[in-house]
Amino acid sequence: MTATQAGSQAVDRAAxxxxxxxxxxxxxxxxxxxxxxxxxxxxxxxLLQALERNRLVRRDRAGSFHPGPLFAVYAARxxxxxxxxxxAQPAMDRLSELTGETxxxxxxxxxxxxxxxxxxxxxxxGATNWLGVSVPPHCTALGKVFYAHRVMALQKGELRWPTDRxxxxxxxxxxxxxxxxxxxxLAWEELEEGLAxxxxxxxxxxxxxxxxxxVSGATTRITRSEVPxxxxxxxxxxxxxxQLLGHQP
Amino acid sequence: MTATQAGSQAVDRAAxxxxxxxxxxxxxxxxxxxxxxxxxxxxxxxLLQALERNRLVRRDRAGSFHPGPLFAVYAARxxxxxxxxxxAQPAMDRLSELTGETxxxxxxxxxxxxxxxxxxxxxxxGATNWLGVSVPPHCTALGKVFYAHRVMALQKGELRWPTDRxxxxxxxxxxxxxxxxxxxxLAWEELEEGLAxxxxxxxxxxxxxxxxxxVSGATTRITRSEVPxxxxxxxxxxxxxxQLLGHQP
DNA sequence: ACGCAGGTTCCACAATATGGAACTTCGCCG
DNA sequence: CGGCGAAGTTCCATATTGTGGAACCTGCGT
Numbered sequence: 001m002t003a004t005q006a007g008s009q010a011v012d013r014a015a016x017x018x019x020x021x022x023x024x025x026x027x028x029x030x031x032x033x034x035x036x037x038x039x040x041x042x043x044x045x046x047l048l049q050a051l052e053r054n055r056l057v058r059r060d061r062a063g064s065f066h067p068g069p070l071f072a073v074y075a076a077r078x079x080x081x082x083x084x085x086x087x088a089q090p091a092m093d094r095l096s097e098l099t100g101e102t103x104x105x106x107x108x109x110x111x112x113x114x115x116x117x118x119x120x121x122x123x124x125x126g127a128t129n130w131l132g133v134s135v136p137p138h139c140t141a142l143g144k145v146f147y148a149h150r151v152m153a154l155q156k157g158e159l160r161w162p163t164d165r166x167x168x169x170x171x172x173x174x175x176x177x178x179x180x181x182x183x184x185x186l187a188w189e190e191l192e193e194g195l196a197x198x199x200x201x202x203x204x205x206x207x208x209x210x211x212x213x214x215v216s217g218a219t220t221r222i223t224r225s226e227v228p229x230x231x232x233x234x235x236x237x238x239x240x241x242x243q244l245l246g247h248q249p
Numbered sequence: 250m251t252a253t254q255a256g257s258q259a260v261d262r263a264a265x266x267x268x269x270x271x272x273x274x275x276x277x278x279x280x281x282x283x284x285x286x287x288x289x290x291x292x293x294x295x296l297l298q299a300l301e302r303n304r305l306v307r308r309d310r311a312g313s314f315h316p317g318p319l320f321a322v323y324a325a326r327x328x329x330x331x332x333x334x335x336x337a338q339p340a341m342d343r344l345s346e347l348t349g350e351t352x353x354x355x356x357x358x359x360x361x362x363x364x365x366x367x368x369x370x371x372x373x374x375g376a377t378n379w380l381g382v383s384v385p386p387h388c389t390a391l392g393k394v395f396y397a398h399r400v401m402a403l404q405k406g407e408l409r410w411p412t413d414r415x416x417x418x419x420x421x422x423x424x425x426x427x428x429x430x431x432x433x434x435l436a437w438e439e440l441e442e443g444l445a446x447x448x449x450x451x452x453x454x455x456x457x458x459x460x461x462x463x464v465s466g467a468t469t470r471i472t473r474s475e476v477p478x479x480x481x482x483x484x485x486x487x488x489x490x491x492q493l494l495g496h497q498p
Numbered sequence: 499a500c501g502c503a504g505g506t507t508c509c510a511c512a513a514t515a516t517g518g519a520a521c522t523t524c525g526c527c528g
Numbered sequence: 529c530g531g532c533g534a535a536g537t538t539c540c541a542t543a544t545t546g547t548g549g550a551a552c553c554t555g556c557g558t
Contacts, residue, residue, distance in 0.1 A: 258544095
């Protein structure tokens, strides 16, 4: 067998098995792993037992294999923000190429909208660096995505609007229903005059919305007639990221 | 070398190295791994290269080792609730042994309090199964922990109290400051007459509060004089879980 | 009771993994 | 600027491990 490097065939084989289990998303039977890995049953059995003994896989009562406690420890103590950013980066770069505008990724956290990554605009008149900037979510496209999908609760009390494009609460609720229907959200000069943004959701494997991705720029470039096309593009890129997270539409 | 089983020494060795990297929390140098694992430098180098090739570790620019992309994939697409429950289970069992009362674990999610695990009371007069039950957080011990640590925002508007033990908002704010000071929260017949609960926070590696653990039961058993002692016990078990998450006080 | 699928164990032997030595690279210090 | 030491990599003779075919075990369905 062709080896990338001498003296690690057993480790390579065990790792290949491990990758099959971790990337599967579903429990894996011994037989299905034997078929996929292409090794003798005895070899596969021995390698799986070594992986189990070392907490890299675990078996459920039916005997099927799952990622083991070492993965759980990593996930439980690791801030996955970096992982999400890493997975989302190609889609964000793609959006940047396609539009030349500022691209952002945000997550809902402690009931607030948190920007975790940004690809800057190629225009001089671009949006600010939004990371760490606190904005009223109801007048942002990203915030509307989170409100529409109920991963953030719309605050009670008076909603303040920084521009004169104020909405009543019923108007906003109708807007949010529209976001769910068409898949994307728009904020047109609601946060600042001359600033437009479109956003779409990112779903986890279980379908829940865990992030949103957006494009923003000047209304002199992002015309009203372009918005539906941009919205469709954002939905598509949001779907791409969701699929990387194991979501199946 | 004593082997648990024939034919997997290389996998066991590679897995031991991997565990050192994943459980470390910090980047690991090649030299520090050689020291800890106790193998020849050439063996360690070869095993680490195999782990890197198989995406189980990665090296940063300085050459130090980190958990690799396979862990990131797992974390990004895996709901870590199950992992947190698994890590917290021994501490919850311990609290159940010590008190005999209902023990709960909750997380803040989308600005709301979500119960994710419970160990039932050994008493007949025990608390309900809280999982999935929506309660007003301001009159629960768990909710007070989240409000006190600002991982949930106290709602504007009138606070409704199901019993006659209502508090004014300033009274509640003072209570929350007290929660931070002494480390634990108390709800004494605020949710229901005859029901008492004490809760303490669980911290992630970065210090942020990601969960809370509580004990609840009838005021006929949980007397007022016992509350401080129970509070201290909960703080201790909360700290135990936090340490498993990589938090260092 | 029998057959079969899923999975485990045994062991002769082929071939891999080992580690000591040699080597490379880089930063620090005189 | 050269020497030195630490960190890390590569080489290869050889010891010993990992392999897979065969035999075996277990549970379930007929």
